[in-house]
Amino acid sequence: MIWSVWWVWVVAGLLLGIVEILVPGFVFLGFAVGAVAIGLLIWIGLEAGLPLLLVLFALMSLAVWLALRRMFGLPSGSVKIWDRDINDN
Numbered sequence: 905m906i907w908s909v910w911w912v913w914v915v916a917g918l919l920l921g922i923v924e925i926l927v928p929g930f931v932f933l934g935f936a937v938g939a940v941a942i943g944l945l946i947w948i949g950l951e952a953g954l955p956l957l958l959v960l961f962a963l964m965s966l967a968v969w970l971a972l973r974r975m976f977g978l979p980s981g982s983v984k985i986w987d988r989d990i991n992d993n
Contacts, residue, residue: 913940913946914939914943914944920933921933923936933972934966937964937965938965942964
C-alpha cells in the first residue's frame, strides 16, 4: 500500500516543514514532526494499516503541539484549545 511507504511520510513532513517556515506560528510544525516520525517508524519496521498510522500521526502531532506550548510558554488566551483558556479574564 502506498500510504505505508516510509518516504511518502518523510516527504510530506518535509513539505509541511517548508510550509511552517512560510507561515510561522507552530501550526504546521506538529504535523511535520508527526509525519516524519511516522515515516521513521515505518522505516525501522512498523507494519500497520492506514487507520493505525493516522491515529499515531494525530497523537504525535498533538504531543508536539503540547510540548511547544509548554516549552515556549505561550501566553494564556493566545491559543484557544482548553476551556480554561477560553474562560480566562
